[in-house]
Amino acid sequence: MTWSLEPVxxxxxxIARLEDAPLxxxxxxxxxxxxxxxxxxxxxxRMRAGDEIIVVTWLxxxxxxxxxxxxxxxxxNPLTGVFSTRSPDRPNPIGLHRVRVLAIxxxxxxxxxIEAIDGTPVVDIKPVVSSADH
Amino acid sequence: MTWSLEPVxxxxxxIARLEDAPLxxxxxxxxxxxxxxxxxxxxxxRMRAGDEIIVVTWLxxxxxxxxxxxxxxxxxNPLTGVFSTRSPDRPNPIGLHRVRVLAIxxxxxxxxxIEAIDGTPVVDIKPVVSSADH
Numbered sequence: 001m002t003w004s005l006e007p008v009x010x011x012x013x014x015i016a017r018l019e020d021a022p023l024x025x026x027x028x029x030x031x032x033x034x035x036x037x038x039x040x041x042x043x044x045x046r047m048r049a050g051d052e053i054i055v056v057t058w059l060x061x062x063x064x065x066x067x068x069x070x071x072x073x074x075x076x077n078p079l080t081g082v083f084s085t086r087s088p089d090r091p092n093p094i095g096l097h098r099v100r101v102l103a104i105x106x107x108x109x110x111x112x113x114i115e116a117i118d119g120t121p122v123v124d125i126k127p128v129v130s131s132a133d134h
Numbered sequence: 135m136t137w138s139l140e141p142v143x144x145x146x147x148x149i150a151r152l153e154d155a156p157l158x159x160x161x162x163x164x165x166x167x168x169x170x171x172x173x174x175x176x177x178x179x180r181m182r183a184g185d186e187i188i189v190v191t192w193l194x195x196x197x198x199x200x201x202x203x204x205x206x207x208x209x210x211n212p213l214t215g216v217f218s219t220r221s222p223d224r225p226n227p228i229g230l231h232r233v234r235v236l237a238i239x240x241x242x243x244x245x246x247x248i249e250a251i252d253g254t255p256v257v258d259i260k261p262v263v264s265s266a267d268h
Contacts, residue, residue, distance in 0.1 A: 001141060001255075002138045002139060002140050002141075003138070003139045003192055003194075003255075004136045004137070004138060004139075005136060005137045005138075005139055005226050006136050006225060006226060007135060007136075008225050008226065036217075040201065040217075040225060042201040042202050042215060043201040043202070043215040043216045043217045043224070043225070044215045044217055044218075045202055045213070045214060045215035045218075046212065046213075046214045046215055046218050047215060047217060047218045051218070053217070053218075054230065056226075056228055056230075058137055060137075067174065067176040067177040068176050068177070068179055078180065079179070079180075080179060080180045081176060081177040081178045081179035081180055081181060082177045083170075083174075083177045083178055083181060083187070083258075083259035083260070083261075084178075084179075084180050084181045084185070084187075084261050085261065086260065086261065086263060090177070090258060091140060091142050091174060091177070091258070092139050092140060092142065092190075092257045092258050094190055094228070094257065094258045096188065096190075096230070096260065121135075121137075123225075123226045123228065124217075124224060124225070124226050124228045125217035126217070126220065126230065127217075127218050127219065127220065129220060
């Protein structure tokens with residue numbers, strides 16, 4: 001049994017190449033844009049600048065047959081199952097990126113630091129909720 | 135363009151029916167098990183009891199054509215785009231569940247409170263990482 005994922009948007013970033021992408025958002029990732037496809041505009045209703053969201057991406061350059069990696073590509077780190085790493089190589093290469101919405105212009109969300117290359121497909125957007133504000 | 139998601143495991147829970155599932159993990163969700171499929175055993179290497187993980191599920195009962203909902207199914211809450219809600223109804227019904235691993239027995243992870251019904255497919259598992267411990 002498998003399921004079909006559809007893109008709902010795309011990342012627009014100044015990071016054009018995989019080899020230029022930082023490994024973590026604190027490591028110099030630039031702010032970027034999430035461009036939502038027009039047919040999903042209603043799903044943005046009531047989103048506001050200042051909101052914290054989780055952008056769910058499909059890491060389309062990931063290798064799906066890799067089950068263990070040396071974290072951060074460093075052989076000094078012990079071989080680790082991908083379920084304990086953030087490697088884009090994994091059976092279903094889903095990426096999670098927690099960001100703040102800086103501004104919204106129609107279908108275009110300006111978000112802060114995100115470590116994804118230009119053109120990365122977005123498959124979902126979720127609010128960050130804590131039990132306190134739920 | 136679409137992508138194919140494969141199950142890597144399944145949730146085993148005492149919550150058998152959708153109408154019995156709490157809406158949030160703090161609302162009486164029971165602890166549960168994540169059963170990983172045998173072919174993905176290598177991806178669990180080095181996972182330990184005590185680890186905090188994000189279990190990524192496919193909310194197979196979600197309606198993919200719903201773009202706006204009244205949060206928590208309560209008409210008193212204003213109609214809101216699903217990208218600002220945790221509704222299982224959304225274009226790609228991906229669920230995120232942050233849990234702690236209580237114990238590991240082979241392919242079976244015992245995890246704390248998770249608001250997912252028995253049989254929910256698991257499509258990825260990720261470590262919780264902060265910039266401090268990355």
